[in-house]
Amino acid sequence: MIEAAVIGVGQTKYEAKRRDVSMGGLVRKAIDKAMLAAEVDWDAIDAVILGKAPDMFEGVMMPELSLVDAIGANGKPLLRVHTAGSVGGSTAVIAASHVCSGNFDTVLTVTYEKQSESNATWALSPKYPYSPHINAGAGGYFAPYMREYIRRYDAPENIGWKVAVKDRLNALKNPLAHLQIPGIDENMVAETPMLWEPLRYLESCPSSDGACAMVISNKKLAESRNAAWIKGMAVRSEGTLSAGRDEVNPQGGQDCAKDIYDQAGITNPFKEIDCAEIYVPFSWYEPMWLENLHFCDLGEGWKLTEKGATEIEGDIPFNMSGGVLSSNPIGASGMIRFGEACLQVTNQAGDHQVDGANVAMGHAYGGAAQFFAMWIVSNKK
């Protein structure tokens, strides 16, 4: 059994360009909010765990070192985590593991990206030696997987538009979300330019600046607070260039989900999980992950999306905060999912709160859809 709980979540406002703050200022804003929510002072923090996506995104190598004062890690154990786009999730799992180890009562964890200080799309698609320069950003890399999903299950084109609309309507209920597009509908999405077929502009995530922090503690502090108890957590990875790999439904994701459900005693995730924040940077990943995470049978994911099951009022709400499709400070995007799951079960999600949410899931994936991190949180110890 996991003896750790999230006692405070802090997020910045997500924007295309946070020019009012430096990287240090950005992470500190999230940390201050998390510590305020957790009702803890610096004396209570025993270690700091920082995560972010590749250093080349901003061109600052090992930023955990230059940020040491901003993140309050001076004189304290400090660890940096990096697992591509899933890093926000795996950082949360690793921070919680440190609490579970018994060596730390309370751990501060923070993740961020300041995408405006570089260009992540092209940082992800350099010309590699000895090979043709073809790939055009993460969307270009994932689009063939989505194409294969559509072919395999004969999914209609507008499913992607539907996800794009649903998440942006949710974002209108989250004042921290980057994209705020009043009046968005399927026609508006369908009329935006095609980027990487089948993905249109509004079916893709934005490029954001932002940070997310959490304070994770054991029962000594958590029992007297409005805490989100971690019931199951796991990470998995799989080889990108492995024969037999199914990019549409990766084994690593299936196994990771099964692991956290077993830990949490969940046998029917569709029924027993009240809502989920799932890493959907491109529209088609919603139906794909519905299936990969065992919320439904293969080929049924797009039908759940089609009938509105993933809307805030639906059977299994996905991405109430607006999700990665509305805010994407890459390094933080996974932790935002994990933190938003905590806000839901502690009834702190504001206008995007799911009524009566007791059990929620946070999920992140990254790399070539080969890194996975997930957790289940509950308001009951």
Next chain:
Amino acid sequence: MTEEKKDFFVSDISLSYQYTAGNATTRFLNKVAEGKLVAQKCPKCSAVYVPPRGSCPRCGIATEEELELPDTGAVESFTIVHIPIPGNPIVPPYVSAMIRLDGADISFLHLIQEIDLAEIRIGMRVQAVWKDKSEWGTTLENIKWFKPTGEDDVDPLVFKFKE
């Protein structure tokens, strides 16, 4: 007269680095320089890797046995890219495809050209179009692109790995 205040400015930086291809890739690229596509096979599960990385991620063991594959294959999946890559002469829209060579168990990304974009589909048979021999080097860029062969499509089930 107004004075513009600038808090941020864009400054390009460059990074030079040395890339070491490694043993398996070096062997592969030396053959590519002769116009041959040489895969490596896992001694345990028989998976055939091209380009080879020297090991089988399924079994965690080295892949020593080499076998030459034809320059024909099929489209496992694809996307049509509509945005230009900075500093790259390819003009969009262009097809970026996961090409599965005949006899291989993984795909690699390459271009498909000499095709009407509306015709491209999963399972389509394709063949490499090589640059002139005088331009060959140790790079997969020796293949300009792949083009349709006109043969019947393959059933996408053939892409499923069978041990």
